[in-house]
Amino acid sequence: MQFQISEELIEKIKYLVEQRNDEELLLHLEEVHHADIAEILTELDLDDATYIVKLLNSQQTAEALMELEADRRERILENLSPKEIAEELNEMDTDDAADIISELSLELQQDVISEMTDEQHADDIVELLRYDENSAGGLMAKELVRVKENWSVTGCMTEMRKQAENVTRVHSIYVVDDKNKLKGRLSLKDLLTAPSHANISDIYIPSVDYVNVHTDGEEVARIMQKYDLEAIPVVDEMNRLVGRITIDDIVDFIKEEAEKDYQMAAGISEDVEADASIWKLTRARLPWLILGLFGGLGAVYVMKGFDEALSEYVELFFFTPLIAAMAGNVGVQSSAIIVQGLANDNLRGSLFNRLLKEIGLTLINGLALGALVVIFGLIVGMPQLVSFTIALSLMLVIIIAALIGTFVPIILDKQGIDPAIATGPFITTSNDICGIFIFFYLSKTILGF
Structure with a gap:
């Protein structure tokens, strides 16, 4: 049965927050989908919403924060310490984490990054912040599965298991050489049916659509729409594989661009939300x-x-x-x-x-x-x-x-x-x-x- 958010539920949560009844709050919210958590946070006042974010584990609230409107999310983050924000970012994909941290002041950005426990994750976020937010570099995530062309099928399976732990959804497997230059893509079917002693160079598909880190977001959307891609790899100026853009990221980008164009067409000169000041x-x-x-x-x-x-x-x-x-x-x-x-x-x-x-x-x-x-x-x-x-x-x-x-x-x-x-x-x-x-x-x- 689909989870329903009613006035009674919101009033119940408000009462439990007021009573600081953490045990019953967790009972109500622990198994709730992050999109529903975001809707609940929207219905609560700022203090109550912040309390909920601090109470639930970061794995649950990290995705919920991404579902909130930017102004609402920004106000909640202002009520969190740098360490608490860092805990949320540690649970996010790098592209989402970079979007969040870009909304903070420069001073707070530095404090939050210094509190992050995963140094590689922090380095990846800092790298993404270098790119324009509407470019392929600004839209991409660093999490992906890459294999080298000189690996054997058996060794490839072992390495893929390690990499897949940090990837939410494996849309594609990309093949690179020893210098990390993109060579092609690997079909999961071909990988599973190939002899264990075969090399990846014998079975990978050299034809692959890709974009440069500086490619405009609208061009990325056009390419993905034209070729019905669920994900597209991103390369740097030296054709090295640096990230990927997934369909959910490009849909969010298209939605934001459409909203901006709609507001501009209506005579609104900057991106605003209904509850803006x-x-x-x-x-x-x-x-x-x-x-x-x-x-x-x-x-x-x-x-x-x-x-x-x-x-x-x-x-x-x-x-x-x-x-x-x-x-x-x-x-x-x-x-x-x-x-x-x-x-x-x-x-x-x-x-x-x-x-x-x-x-x-x-x-x-x-x-x-x-x-x-x-x-x-x-x-x-x-x-x-x-x-x-x-x-x-x-x-x-x-x-x-x-x-x-x-x-x-x-x-x-x-x-x-x-x-x-x-x-x-x-x-x-x-x-x-x-x-x-x-x-x-x-x-x-x-x-x-």
Whole structure:
């Protein structure tokens, strides 16, 4: 039966913590999965959550800490001593431990590393901290199973048993030479069916996909997705095997990148959580709100330049929100598709062909929407010339908005800027101003005011 977290359970745990009834607390929590432990820690206040982390063994809480949101985890770690944090890190894979320790201050990092009992584990963590967190080096774990090409099958089995003790899941077996350079991979089936006197060099598969420590995380994700890999080895500049990236790590990376892009598209300038501080949330949202404010003031200034039109053709005033909304919507739709294509690396063909395709698409959409505006004008008895002007303006605005939404992300990507910023207030604001200007300028040309 699946473990259920209820209000009654949370209240029970709170009561047991308050009473310092460690024996019954352990009875309730010792066999609980680490993901459920993390959910319980989220529901408790900071002091109670810290008490639980200190009470349970590090093997159980280490994985639970990784399941917590970064801000929550950081606050719990602040309540632990360097020795207690080190005990948690000793139970983690090196990639997870490096992620945890990177969230600490430099001074606390040094204190924690000095408290770690496994020196090799500490050295591996320090090595991972050298790499950019979004690179293959920053995503990889040092735990893996490697065998040498000159080993016999019997000797290989003995060595693998020793190495596997420190590896949570053995996805792949990698073959290296005496200088630790990656040579290929070893099939477990081939290993088990090979004669005991055979050498690994006779049975390993020389073809193996791998990435460099400096390969961008998004490229790693693309390669693993394309070739359906559960794990991929990582090599350094000299082609020496230094780690591996597993599917769960890359899924976490993709999730974090998607959340960041979603927030950026919504006009949030930095990665924040729902329970972040008011100051951090304000700092993340305010810059784009200011941009929106200036965009709105710009639109007001544009309309002010056509005040004669608003007095002579009052209908134009009522259609202004429609023009602005359609410009923003079309721009966001176009940019969202392009950003998705850039992220998945499936944007193919020349810019000219994409230009023709986008113009063709927007012409069809613009004609359909313009026709609906003309029909609406006939129904409400609006002058036909005004209806035609609004419909034509809408078509032109849609075309311009689609082109801006298409090419701005491409240009940003070529400049090394995350194109996700193009799908939010940036596109909406620019298209609002541009759309309103086109609307009134075309109206002035046709209606002659």
